[in-house]
Amino acid sequence: PPCAAQDHLRLWRPASSFNKDNSPFITEEDFARVSSVMSVTWAPSTLETYSAGLMLFHAICDVQLIPEMNRAPASSELLCIFLAKLACSYSVSALTNYLAGIQAWHRLHQLPWQLDAAQQQLMVCSAASMLSRLDAERSPELHITRAKCPPITIAVLSQTHTQLDLSVPLDAAVYTCATALLHGIARSDEFTVPKLSAFDLCLHVTIANIRRGVSDHDGNTVTVVHLPCTESLPEGEDIYWGKQLNDTDPDDALTNHERINCPQPEEHLFMHKTADRFGCKQRHPLTEDALMRRLRIALQAAGVTEQFSGYCFWIGSTLEYLLRGLPFEVVKVKGR
The missing domain is CATH 1.10.443.10 (Intergrase catalytic core)
Known part of the structure; x- marks a missing residue:
């Protein structure tokens, strides 16, 4: 539903997030309450950052014609496709934050996360290396190391x-x-x-x-x-x-x-x-x-x-x- 960016994780419910047959004694209102309480864990700015990753994930799923039921819990193959699509376009920190947003969305709605840490790190680092090489090929004279932050003493x-x-x-x-x-x-x-x-x-x-x-x-x-x-x-x-x-x-x-x-x-x-x-x-x-x-x-x-x-x-x-x-x-x- 249309809502503020910081509410996307909570209000954009996965199609498979609540199954009354599996939880006969838990109402939908109970489940919504749990999600509301859990969402307080993250600062509003963090929720907005995570929202960007979740929006990109759904946009790529739309392009790939992935059905709603197959988007969550997302398979490791789907998450790798997501990272591969973003390769050469986003930095390590951006990719990490976007993936963290999708993972938070899963946790908020009680769904398992199927991408193991080693595979996740490999995909993120590989995508970042591709971006770095592409930048160097496009503009060698502009491809310089970012200056270190000087301390304010x-x-x-x-x-x-x-x-x-x-x-x-x-x-x-x-x-x-x-x-x-x-x-x-x-x-x-x-x-x-x-x-x-x-x-x-x-x-x-x-x-x-x-x-x-x-x-x-x-x-x-x-x-x-x-x-x-x-x-x-x-x-x-x-x-x-x-x-x-x-x-x-x-x-x-x-x-x-x-x-x-x-x-x-x-x-x-x-x-x-x-x-x-x-x-x-x-x-x-x-x-x-x-x-x-x-x-x-x-x-x-x-x-x-x-x-x-x-x-x-x-x-x-x-x-x-x-x-x-x-x-x-x-x-x-x-x-x-």
Whole structure:
């Protein structure tokens, strides 16, 4: 049926998903309820990605004239045909995500998955190799290895501090978010919103999610931020940081941000004041695009030529804690 992309896995029911003869004591409503509860396991963004794979799967089945009853549970041969059809067109990550979407669709509707892990890996890697060779043949001069992500370290972030005006609402929000990402070992999409209209109190962090002056297991005083929902844990998880004796201290930045922008408990943590082109005052949550755009401008002004992405925070903070002598296993847990 027509529905939002994030509902495709749940509402696009396989023809063989519910058989009352096999389950005489389970009603169709019971089965639908189970599917609804299970679908909460995945974040909305993950469901949308999985939806793309499911749509491609059905499109290829339509072209191949595969009957609905034969699409689920999908045979290993059908799944290999699906991957073969996408070969030379999609990357490893795309193929893996699309296949994961079809597998999630099977699990959600209590159907067995018939493609074993070894065969799946072989098909995905082979398809990726074909794409790489084809790209090299088509455009040898453009076939270059993607540059590695440079880490955003304390030294890099300190350079933005000299270029940002922390009395300006946007700069105050951006710098606070950046320091929290670095010292909390968080990913940029965990502290920002994808677009201005996307803020959701159940998904995004607010000032109410912060606890100050908490003692950790070693008696150190830390600030704890509860992330309401993450991709791996829909029920949320905590990140934390301690006092930093430099200009990247998240607590100092947060205090300044609260003074400048006054975020409310029902607002995004990095809500900031702004004005439209007519001068009318507004308040906006901080998007990942706005965060990275402002940081890039500040770094360019400081003479830094490297190109950074939101993922560079996670790389930089992991490196920073390892260089401080924190055991690898501890950093692994802290970085989730």
